[in-house]
Amino acid sequence: MGQYVAPIRDMQFVLHELLNVQEELKALPDYAEIDADIINQVLEEGGKFTSEVLFPLNHSGDREGCKLDVATNSVTTPKGFKEAYKQYVEGGWAALACDPEYGGQGLPVLLNNSFYEMLNSANQAWTMYPGLSHGAYECLKEHGTDEQKSTYLPKLVSGEWTGTMCLTEPHCGTDLGMLRSKALPQEDGSWLITGNKIFISAGEHDMAENIVHLVLARVPDAPEGSKGISLFLVPKFLPNADGTVGARNPITCGAIEEKMGIHGNSTCQMNLDGAKGWIIGQPNKGLNAMFVFMNAARLGVGMQSLGLTEVAYQNALVYAKDRIQMRSLSGVKAPDKPADPIIVHPDVRRMLLTAKAYAEGGRAFTSYVALQIDRELHHPDADVRKEAADEVALLTPIVKAFITDNGWIATSEAMQVFGGHGYIAEWGMEQYVRDARINMIYEGTNTIQSLDLLGRKILGDNGAKLRKFGEKIKNFVEENGTDEAMSEFITPLGDLGDKVTKLTMEIGMKAFQNPDEVGAACVPYLRVVGHLVYSYLFAQMAKIALAKEDSGDNFYKAKLATTRFYFARLQPETATLIRQARSGSANLMALDADLF
Template identity: 70%
Template sequence: MPQYTPPVRDMQFVLHELLDVGAAFSQLPPHADLDADTVNSIIEEAGKFASQVIFPLNQSGDEEGCTYVGDGVVKAPKGYREAYQQYCEQGWPALSCDPEFGGQGLPELVNNVLQEMLNSANQAWTMYPGLTHGAYSSLHAYGTPEQKKVYLSKLVSGEWTGTMCLTEPHCGTDLGILRSKAEPRGDGSYSISGTKIFISSGEHDVSENIIHLVLARLPDAPAGTKGISLFIVPKFLPDAAGKPGARNAVKCGSIEHKMGIHSNATCVMNFDGAQGFMVGEPNRGMQAMFVMMNGARLGVGMQSLGLAEVAYQNSLAYAKDRLQSRSLTGAKLKDKPADPIIVHPDVRRMLLSQKAHVEAARALCYWVGLMIDQEHKHPDEAVRKDAGDLVALLTPIVKAFITDNSFESTNLGMQVFGGHGYVREWGMEQYVRDARINLIYEGTNTIQSLDLIGRKVLQDGGAKLKKFGKLVQDFVVAQAGREDMKEFVEPLMDIGDKVVKLTGEIGMKAAQNPDEMGAAAVPYLRVVGHLVYSYLWARMARLALDKQGEGDFYKAKLATARYYFARMLPETASLIRVARAGSGSLMAMDAALF
């Protein structure tokens, strides 16, 4: 049976030593009094809920799956509704929400820590409340005062859950060709008609109401994404008292039978003249929806971090316990018939690859969470601008680089188990199946790569990338005279220089032929991802060097940093070569010849 223990010590290392959140929060007026003890106590309680309440439901929920009862009714697996009620009773949905609407007003970073643990414990369950936070954020930013009054407190409390309805049978990422219609009803509301597919948590019995955020077109809307509006479409229309009232004309037509996340209902949703209420301005729905979409992309990164962590914990425990063969350098456990497989170099490669990725991914996700808090709450406009630019730059890295690496990590975890990893009993094959979707939804990783190189780097002349480069440069300068940091600083400088050069080359080629950008985008994102990981690992190595005499935790951190620079960063050499190969070999052959 699988196991999960919240990695509290490493979480605290990232929060208090790497990010120094106490000092950072002191600069944010809403959080100036939040101290380390309070943050730690929240983490410990969240870890108890994740490990004791929803983790035991993960394997059984996967095996049972969701049930389409008929006539639009869907039931979640046994125990899911009760666990969700506990989640709400303990106040977890409200953690980082606005106190005006019943929230606790804690930093987004603290919510990120909660999300990591929930996703390690049970990704499919976590998706029921997961999108609710995104719906809350979108309505908080663009909803009318009346809409906020009706919906926000219910989303904050968790009484109502949320979805986002974008994809249609004929269009996925290309929302410019969506067909769902919104006809004015004459009373300020709209009649929404159309079909949406792949809607996570679109129908279930976990909460008492579901609030769909739906993209649709007005009758006179211009073509493309500039003609899309956003609408609130409740499953049950709120009555005068703010409680679920009349059933709206939106219904689940079926649920998808999927490779993974079996216990989350992925629905086909049919809107048959359902009553909807516009969010924001006509034909500017994408602006409001992007709040939710960007939050979801960061959330997918947290999903993959969570899965990679729990997969690593289980493969590590197995490698220490499983006896097979003898060490190449001689028997280590002479009183046993064989040595534990952790003595073998390639098993260690798999474990260290998992560990190095997980710890860098955690640092990245938490850092981005802190910058979101700074973007929204710092009193200095320049700080808010810089934080917002870095969040924009790093969002596709969080979504694509972390999900790619986490899928590889869960595969490595399964490989450590050998044949036992391939069977259900040990739980490893579920982590692989669940992790696979994260590379696809909320914009495939190719879309994230195009977003990075096209919109986040080339579109502004590299301004956002230069801001990140300044952080790297400042760190490198601060290490001057530290001989013990050379093994980390020199490769960091090297990959930084290579990213600058590669960016310029791709930009020049793309100006002549846009296919060049498309051909280079995926390897380019991985190269930039490694630059980000290198920066974070160099910073963590500096902390570990300064404290390596204080215990095994820092010795392990330093050894993992050395492994990353020695055996993972070198991937960039081949990636850069591929990115420079151009579009010729991809586009030369006529499509008919495939």
């Protein structure tokens, strides 16, 4: 079923040439000894694991799905998933970017990020099992008690246990202030939790010996709304004093959701019937603690769509070079064949280049953000940590929403390359489209991300974070503005930067009079800012490629061609998006609800 080869050459270009990570890591004492050789070795081994072990299970896992035994409330994952997870654990992959204090390898988030792109390209549904575990690890590491950390973190780090986030309930999705799950205090310091959760990815499975659920619930007399939410650690099996699993806790899977894609992941309805748990952090402060998990998940969802974009592109490219249909409009290109390969046709190339550009732009973007996370967590200078944290906060909703929007576009275009065969399951392309669609919905819909970006991250601080990022772009434009070879990239970058500044001020002024203006403008606005970020990164990549264009390495020629396509064909959508964002809320809100 198709193929997947990890794009290691482009990953190396981003890490070593664009971001110069070896030098960047020297400024972080925890990572100062990590050099290019270590990075390349991890990438190469990760590429082997994902292409040889995980990718062959993607299509079969989608067709087979997960099975629930109602009598025992147990879930069986698709054939090969459990064995692949065992290899993952034995290979030490679960511990890659975890703290050595808990058994981790202590490598940077940046490197783990590249590995997760490969995992998601190979098999998104499988990757969600360990991916959620990493979010649980981060949340417990920051907010757990010493006892909770010593009991649970080594198991999560090793991969022996996996984790989930239990937020959503049947009557509430994003509006978690409406949740009804209850937690009753016990004399021994534990809590008994009762409620029903839905859409719980990896909520029950047979791949690990225990599952650590992080559950949102209300304590007695909690305030109404989001200010009355607490976070609890609820294991599937209660741990014994020696770290082994003990009694079964009454948190069980009542059903597996029948869904459009990611069939290999058990998306569960979870029932808690007096399940024993322990509070994480302070009562009524659970949403703040859970945001550590949620933000990690939002970055992770961006990586899911980046992975799908890359694998869909790879397979569409192979097909386009092999499939023959019609003759080139400019003359026969394959005279020895009855027709030309479809890659000669301009619109097929448009589809391929769209996916290629969004894959390469997304790879540069997510790697850049991951480097900022490493700086936020490990730089010795508090001011540098604060600046990196602000930038991560600004860019996180863009990672989640812009990359998943682009993943939907790219996988659809890649499927289109196959024509009718793309719609047929045996080729595997329609699975990428189905899997990509959920990424725009969960972990906060892309509209929620857009509201977060415009309302909280930008207007909430009067544009301070955006201005700081804009200064980087402005400096780059000024440094390269007189380079004639760079003008085709610098001119549209500088122009878009000016337009974003003006658009932000205009929306901000409108929002003072009518808050609905934020809701009306936020979705096109996020895409505009997403293109600003991509334009900045593509311009930097073009500068590197121009300097090495005559090196004899065709990689740089391809990078320039992709960059030129991006600026000519994809970035110009910002003109339409800006007009949409400026059009205001009246055209959306004027029609009475009863008249729809």
